[in-house]
């Protein structure tokens with residue numbers, strides 16, 4: 001006797017969960033995904049996809065970006081932002097000290 005899955009049975013390609021009678025996704029290669037694995041895969045893709053810097057509009061990979069308030073900024077933009085902030089704070093500090 002064969003131990004093969006019954007005809008028409010659908011299993012998640014990641015966790016082998018039986019998704020025959022429940023919500024599932026099918027990828028371009030015809031494999032099935034359960035909602036959980038599909039969600040995890042999406043999150044992983046997002047992590048590696050990178051984003052467009054909100055400061056200069058250039059696209060960067062994830063490791064090059066710093067997220068502030070949910071928005072991505074590249075290193076040069078971060079540096080200039082901090083430089084501005086530092087100068088501003090420095091000025092305020094000087095005023096407070098009465099210089």
Ligand SMILES: [Zn+2]
Nearest residue numbers: 012015034037
């Ligand atoms: Zn799964």
Ligand SMILES: [Zn+2]
Nearest residue numbers: 053056074077
């Ligand atoms: Zn930038």
